[in-house]
Amino acid sequence: MNSSSSNSQAPQLVYLVFGAETYHQEAVFSIASALAGMRESPDQALDIQVFTDNPAPYAKLPVRLRALDKETRAAWSAPHGYHFRTKHVALRQVLSESECALLIDTDTFFHGSPLELFARVKPGTLLCNAFNPRYGEHRQYPLHQVLSERLLARGLADDQMQQVNSGVIGLMREDAGVLDQSIALMDEFYPEVSTSFNLEEFCLAVASYRTLHVNECSDLIHHYWSRKQLFRAKVRGWLLKHSESPLSKEALDDTRRVTTTLPRPPTWKRLFYKLATMGVPSMQRQFLREILYGCTWYSNEFDRACSPVWWEKALDNAEERLKRPLEPPQLKNWLNHWPIRAILGNQHEVIYQHLLHYSAGKK
Template sequence: MNTVPSTSRPQLVYLVFGAETYHQEAVFSIASALAFLQDDPDAAVDIQVFSDNPEPYRLLPVSVRPLDEATRKRWSEPHGYHFRTKHVVLRQVLQESPVALLIDTDTFFHRSPLALFERVQPGTLLCNAFYTRYGDNHESILYTALHQRLLDMGVAGDDMMTLNSGVMGLTQQDAHILDRSIELMDELFPHAQGAYTLEEFCLSIAAYRTLNVRECPDLIHHYWSRKQLFRAKVKAWIAKHAAAPTSALALADTRQV
């Protein structure tokens, strides 16, 4: 069942394309959100999925927004950096809604999504978690490749906290931070020596000394470091509940993972 998102309600947003495993992760993450939202019948949160394949979400109360390859390619330009699309998607949703969270597929909820939105206040960026201070690891590729350039630009210092963007939450009034992070990605990509995490690094720079940054590992688990284990659990849940992913048993089982 697809629902039409309201422009006035908080938006929980997923970006999913490519291999089946990412869609499975997203379905499970959404189900884990619904498991907590069912405890609050008055919860007013919309779930949007930007995806190249609407079929996995057919039985979920979400709005699927088609994402064709040409659009995704355009959102990845000028360097074909596919993580750039995360910021473009969230920026687009924030043009329509007062507050939005974009969440990676490899996640599941410990608490209601409402608790996440409570941390997204004006002047605040919600991220998944902090990594370290930029200057703590002089051997990292982002340091060796970009440190002097960033000093020359005057945009980041060794005391900058680097962020994990498995969760990104902003209010509409702070969406300009995404414009800045996109600009930085485009400018720094040719100099970053293929750094995988350039996207969230640019978000860190954009927020540095500009926004209050909050994290949320107590509210949501981002299993980026133990994918094989959790993907096996997700596949088992899918195999059991694919026909009725929002049934009481299916939602209860999300909390067993």
């Protein structure tokens, strides 16, 4: 595998990463999981390109870095400042240089070799992450209410159109024109449906409808757009352990121990927690049960890294129910119920201090 220099004949795995540190953390782990998978195909080539505003996190990875400064992002997001537009522009640029490319979101990790995804990218084919419901199943949303009649009149889409998740976009160079069309549709529709978070992938579905065969690949990667904070905690656990040597055998092996399973206590323990909280005021029960969920010991160290997320989720959910912040004295009082203190033991003060710090960070 050669990922440090450009090889236009090799498949191109492309990341677009800018902004908060957490996106770079996601990308580093996703790349590591791809490299772990490439061990299944040691004699085959793959180039990894990272368009980014911060090269530092990738210094120890065999990737090709491409500068993505504010001016470039602004140009790629123009004319409306729609930042998801940059995905299509970046992939379009790579396809002007290479035969085959696949842009993948950072919140992903591979189950096996990335080359399995590229095997599904063929002439006349769009590879997406997964199929979303058909267009007609979302009649209540602005994308349908505002655009459906116009799209039907122009012969671009109807209610049978299969919508797609664009966590993966894979194309051959000869089919790159679909990106030009999707970009044009974004530019046209954005002023009318700017609140639609999925406009970018919707326009990709419209552009490819009836013109390209669409494949999906959710069996080959995990795209953790749901329960994101728990998976980010697993990724941070991996980074804490392997940031100094992300290409070591142990590090690459450990990418497979970051599983798709969400850490949750077994049924008998959840029942025990339910019984233990029956004696506390009803408003506090769910909060305390979720706190206890975060105290369960798991054999998988990366599942154990999710404990603080359970505590934070407990606090967020409690404050949502209360419709106000949970002040420190009340938080301390809620954690002080004797059965809870007995179960938490030494963790009681750790949890309290963690939630104080978390609350301060939200203000």
